[in-house]
Amino acid sequence: MTEPRSSVSESMPESESSMSEPEPQALEIEPPMLELDGITAGYDRRAPVVRGMSLTVADGEAVGLLGPSGCGKSTLARVAALLHRPYAGTVRLAGRPATGFRFRAAREQRTSVGMVFQQPRLAADPRMTLRQLIAAPAHATGRGEELRGRVDELATTVGLTPDLLTRRPHQVSDGQLQRACVARALLLTPRLLICDEMTAMLDASTTAALVAVVEEYRSTNGAALLAVGHDRVLLRRWCDRVEDFPSFAERAAG
Amino acid sequence: MTEATAAATTTTTPPAPARRAPDGEPLLTVTGLSVRFLMPGGRDVAAVNDVSFDIAAGECLALVGESGCGKSVLASALLGLLPANARTRGSARLRPEGPDLLTASQATLSRTVRGRRLGLIPQSPSAHLTPVRTVRAQLEETVREVTGTPRAGLRAATQRAAERAAFPLDHLDRYPHQLSGGLAQRAATALALVGEAPLLIADEPTTGLDRDLVDRTVDELRRHVDDGHGLLVITHDLAAAERIADRVAVMYAGRIVELRSSAAFFGEPGPRHPYAAGLLDALPERAFVPIPGLPPELDALPAGCAFAPRCPAASDTCATLPAFDGGLACHHPREAAADD
Numbered sequence: 001m002t003e004p005r006s007s008v009s010e011s012m013p014e015s016e017s018s019m020s021e022p023e024p025q026a027l028e029i030e031p032p033m034l035e036l037d038g039i040t041a042g043y044d045r046r047a048p049v050v051r052g053m054s055l056t057v058a059d060g061e062a063v064g065l066l067g068p069s070g071c072g073k074s075t076l077a078r079v080a081a082l083l084h085r086p087y088a089g090t091v092r093l094a095g096r097p098a099t100g101f102r103f104r105a106a107r108e109q110r111t112s113v114g115m116v117f118q119q120p121r122l123a124a125d126p127r128m129t130l131r132q133l134i135a136a137p138a139h140a141t142g143r144g145e146e147l148r149g150r151v152d153e154l155a156t157t158v159g160l161t162p163d164l165l166t167r168r169p170h171q172v173s174d175g176q177l178q179r180a181c182v183a184r185a186l187l188l189t190p191r192l193l194i195c196d197e198m199t200a201m202l203d204a205s206t207t208a209a210l211v212a213v214v215e216e217y218r219s220t221n222g223a224a225l226l227a228v229g230h231d232r233v234l235l236r237r238w239c240d241r242v243e244d245f246p247s248f249a250e251r252a253a254g
Numbered sequence: 255m256t257e258a259t260a261a262a263t264t265t266t267t268p269p270a271p272a273r274r275a276p277d278g279e280p281l282l283t284v285t286g287l288s289v290r291f292l293m294p295g296g297r298d299v300a301a302v303n304d305v306s307f308d309i310a311a312g313e314c315l316a317l318v319g320e321s322g323c324g325k326s327v328l329a330s331a332l333l334g335l336l337p338a339n340a341r342t343r344g345s346a347r348l349r350p351e352g353p354d355l356l357t358a359s360q361a362t363l364s365r366t367v368r369g370r371r372l373g374l375i376p377q378s379p380s381a382h383l384t385p386v387r388t389v390r391a392q393l394e395e396t397v398r399e400v401t402g403t404p405r406a407g408l409r410a411a412t413q414r415a416a417e418r419a420a421f422p423l424d425h426l427d428r429y430p431h432q433l434s435g436g437l438a439q440r441a442a443t444a445l446a447l448v449g450e451a452p453l454l455i456a457d458e459p460t461t462g463l464d465r466d467l468v469d470r471t472v473d474e475l476r477r478h479v480d481d482g483h484g485l486l487v488i489t490h491d492l493a494a495a496e497r498i499a500d501r502v503a504v505m506y507a508g509r510i511v512e513l514r515s516s517a518a519f520f521g522e523p524g525p526r527h528p529y530a531a532g533l534l535d536a537l538p539e540r541a542f543v544p545i546p547g548l549p550p551e552l553d554a555l556p557a558g559c560a561f562a563p564r565c566p567a568a569s570d571t572c573a574t575l576p577a578f579d580g581g582l583a584c585h586h587p588r589e590a591a592a593d594d
Contacts, residue, residue, distance in 0.1 A: 068464045069435065159548060173322040176548065201461070203320040203490040208536040209544035230464035233493075237538040 031095025033059045033192050033224035034080055039089035041079050042072070048087055050076050055226075055243065057192070059094075062218070062225040064235030067245025074118075077196045077228045081115040094191065111141060114190035118197035120177035124169045130180040131155070131165040137187045147187060154183040158213050175206035182210055186217055193218070196228045211238055279349065280308040281453045281484040282332075286344035287356070289324070289331050293339070299553045301327040303508040304344070306578070311452060314476065314485040316499035316516070318492060318533070320549055324508040325488045326377075329457045331356065332486075333374060334363040348372070348453070369400050373446035375456035375475070379438040383430040389416075389441045390426040393448070400449040419444035420474060436467050443474065453484045460494050472498045492537060496520045504530040507550050507560035513581045526587040529561045559585065 034057040042048035049072035057063045067073040078084035079091060085101035092098070093109050100106060117123040124133055134155060138147035155165055158179040169177050178198070185193060193214060199207035215238075218225060229235050235242045289302040301324040309315050317325050330336050332346055332355050346355040348371055353362055355372075368374070376382035384392055393412045397403050403411045413423055421440040430438055439459065446454060456475060460468040468491065476498050479485045489495055495502055495516070502519045504512045504527060512519075512527040525531045532545035547564040550556065556563070562572035567586035576583045 068466065161548070164548075173549075175321055201321075204492055204533055204536040205320060205545040207544075208538070208542050211538075211542070212544060231538070232465060234538040237542055 030059045031092070032056045033061070033094055034226065035090070035092040035095075036076065036080060037090040037092065039076065039079055039086045039091070041075055041084060041086035041089070045087055050079070050086075052089070054089075055080075057224045057226050059191075060218070060222045060224055061241070062227065062239040064239035064242035065226060065228045065245060066230065066232055066235055066242055067228075068230060071245045073228045073245050074196050077115075077194050077226065080192075080226060081113050081194045082110055083115070107141065111137070111188045112191045114185035114188070114193045116178070116181055116185045116193070116195045116198045118200050120174060120181045120201070121169060123181055124177055126169050129166055129168055130160060130172065130177075133169075133180050134165075134183045134187060137184060141188065143188075150187060151183075154186055155180075157186075157216070158183045159209060174201050175203065178202060178206070178210065179213075182213055186213075189221060190223060191221075192224045192226065194226045194228070197230070198227070199234065200229065200231075207234070280310050281349055282346065282486075283308045283349060284332075284344070284346045287328070287331065287346055288343040289327050289336065290341045291337075291339055292341065293553070297553050300555055301508055301552055302331065303555075304578075305505075305508075305510050306344075307503055307510065307513060309453065309484040309486055311484050312479060312482050313501070314479045314487060314499045315501050315503060316487045316489060316495035317503045317505055317510075318489060318495050319505035320533075321490060322549060322552070323505045324552070325490075325505055326457055328505075329374075329455055329486075329488050332455060333368060333372065334358065334360065369396070369446075369451065370449040371451050371453065373449065373451035373454045375439075375443050375446045375454060375459050377458040377461060379442035380430055380433070380435070382442050383438065383445075385430050388427050388429055389421070389433070389444075392441075393426070393444060396445050396448045415448050416441075416444050418447050435463055436470060439463075439471050440474070443478075447478065452482075453486070454478065455486045455488070457488045458490070459487065460489065460491055465493075468494050469497065492520075492533065504533065507555055508552060509560065509583065510578065511561065511583045524588075526582055527561075527584045528565050528567050528586070528588065531588055532564075559583075 036053060036055045039050055039053045040048045041050045053076060055065070065073050065076070075084060079086050082091065082098055082101050082105040090097050093112055096109070098105065098109055128136070131151065135144065135147070135151045138144045138151070160176065160179055160183070164172060164176060195214065199210060202210070214225065217223060225239070227235055227239055285306050287302055287305045288300070291299040291301060293299055305328065307315065317328065319325055331342060334355060336342070342356045344356065348355065348367070352371065353367065355367065358367065383389070390412060393415055394408055397411045397415055398408060401411065416423055416426060419440045421437065421444050425433065425437060430441070433441065459475065460471055463471060472494050475485060475487070487495065487498060499516045502514055502516050503510045504525070506529050512525055512530045514525065519525050519530070525534060529545070535541040535543050536545060545564055550560050557575065558573040559576055562568040565572070569586065571585045576585045
């Protein structure tokens, strides 16, 4: 195996020892749902956009991550969802270090995280109907038959009518497509949801509707949430705790 | 090139940029504007239905509503940029004297209206600017085309144009991809302001910007209103609308359902149309409760009030279309004294 798995695990001891900050969840018996430890990531090794950042989301906790555009918060969100391999640092999901990223991520870990992106158009295969879109994670994990009923159930939950489910992305509005993307993220019953600017393109009513769907899901399933965004009012209203990206980066660095 | 010389010869002096009307005089009067798209298979999409409003000098009107309610189609109609399958009705007249924007020829629109009497501040400035030319080159071209400034005075005129939109002069030689979102927005605004157009249209000027940048962009636009421009802002961002607008028009399914002063809309006594009230209640700083259901499809609008299926106050009367009267189109408006 040429995959430098060691680069991830090797940095563990040193980043742990350099972490002088007391863990806010130290009293929790359950391991936190998500632990980001000394993450350095980006698209150019010489100029990473995220440097040595750490963040913990306890089981069932909702954490907002607030920052201006271009600050690297989306990159951090992608690392947390195992969609982007960091240059250094450790990601732990429910206490277990991630062994791989992207297609090398262990299925069990990958499917424990649901992700919703900012731009539904870029996150949807234009050839699929909305029903196929929502059901895609089930087919990818060989659970298509088993989860068929769940697809319909979720479509109703997010407010999509049967008529809309037969349409393709270009035939629906941004708001309707984002509803489908939220349903898709919930299909495999993730224990952690990551919403990266989920509502930045949406009007006030659709925003409130989708946040209500996510909160309804979390209250029944006890899932944790990492909501990334730049709308302070929204994140304060939505989350248990809101971290400011810059200050939090300074703290991680200092 | 030919158009450049034509413009320069027909107007030897800068085309007396239609002198600004005194505050309060309408700059644009839109009456009964409707836009339909004829789709393949005989489908008929009614994107804008019987919309009327006016905008005065020194006034900002914000047009708000959910995505897909027809806001941007309205802007395209005013700029003469609708696709070929669109059919329009009604009129949109520039005041005090001017062509009907809906029926004027493309030649009239491009030589005398766009950029000269009507400036567009685009939705996505980085896509609006040409990626292969510097901001200075684009501004110079616009200054030359629109005002006919001779070569000798071009550099100074370009700098003045940049300064008017608070674009930093030391960034003029940059390409659009080297600008931040905020600076790209100012560059696009500078282009829109070159022709001293009395009326500006900003189509979703703050989409995708973070809150600080939204506030700054909106405050800059407001400065141009206070300088005497009329401004139509199209947005789904209610916080931005509250910050900038004098009046708010709420659009639902192609119709304006409520038109009210910003102070009365966002403050006391609040909106009277149930849809407008629902939109405000959805804000995270208010109740954070969504309006149930989805907006109707524009190719299958009900005969009566389009909001009735989602409306808590709907009754049998709502099967007939409510007339737009006194700034409101509703059979069951909320009481002026809002209950809470």
